[in-house]
Amino acid sequence: MHKFVEKIIAFSLQNHVLILFLTVILLVTGIVCFKTTPIEAYPDVTNTRVKIIAQWPGRSAEEVEKFITLPVMQQLNTIPRKTDVRSTSLFGLSVLTVLFEDGVDDFYAQQYASNRMQDIDLPEGAELSIEPPSGATGEIFRYVLRSDLPVREVSAINEWVIQRELLSVPGVATIATFGGEEKIYEIKVNPAELQSYNLSPLQVYEAVSNSNINVGGDMIQKGSQAYVVRGLGLLESVEDIENILIEVKGSTPIRIKQVADVSISSKPRLGQVGLNDEEDVVQGIVIMLRGQNPSEVIRNLKAKIEELNEHTLPGNIRIEPFMDREKLVNNTLHTVMKNMLEGILLVSFI
Secondary structure (H helix, E strand, C coil): CHHHHHHHHHHHHHCHHHHHHHHHHHHHHHHHHHHHCCCCCCCCCCCCEEEEEEECCCCCHHHHHHHHHHHHHHHHCCCCCEEEEEEEEECCEEEEEEEECCCCCHHHHHHHHHHHHCCCCCCCCCEEEECCCCCCCCEEEEEEEEECCCHHHHHHHHHHHHHHHHCCCCCEEEEEEECCCCEEEEEEECHHHHHHCCCCHHHHHHHHHHHCCCEEEEEEEECCEEEEEEECCCCCCHHHHHCCEEEEECCEEEEHHHHEEEEEEECCCCCCCCECCECCCCEEEEEECCCCCHHHHHHHHHHHHHHHHHHHCCCCEEEEEEEECHHHHHHHHHHHHHHHHHHHHHHHHC
């Protein structure tokens, strides 16, 4: 071994230009790898998994277990390379998790689970969805919305504008929203008026459901031009709902506004989010896809939020980040670099 080391040293001294060239290449390669390697403060060491969420509003846990959870589990048990299938059945909700062997990538797992879902015959009114592949440590960013608007309007802007823009950032799996109120159009039926017109609540419900749709027709040619025939029926305001036709009695049309009061309201709240001294805010939690670089995703998120604040959102609403993982990643990186340099100096000294 002593002679072998002497030969290496002699070769290095005799070919110092080559050794210097290889050292520079190694240094440049190390810097490039350091800049491009994803650095995660909390590495996700869990197995690949697929989470399937089924909603069946208004049904008991027993019904959800019998008509949704068990049939879905039967299909999922046939997926190759899966290790376990776990399920939870609640009121109106079923959550199933499929665990896979080591080495199975997320695309394989998601594709197989999606294929198995095509063969399931769900009850009417039940909805099935597959969550994007995110790990147990996927939470990387939180924000709140500052505005003087009613919290109901803030929630609507968050759902229809902000979430859609943030989901376009590469590496983002989903946005979990908490707080606020969900805006709805509420129809308060007057039983006395219904009885006077000899109508039922079911007729009102069907009239509203059948009216909220756009339909396409044919084309009418006139000379060298063609006109598209369309029927516009999507409801966009309280007045649109009030003018829906329920039935024609003789020659008298009966509309919604004659038997009910229509107003803008919100669904019953099950909770409320507060931050510091504020008692009612809308909060968003950004979940990252598995295997992504959190520093890069957070940097892109901040750039998108700055763009939304400056150019997209109205002046009376702002997105305010209040927690992200960038500081934790930087502190972890600082600790690793310090320990690595101390180790290099100690070994070199010895």
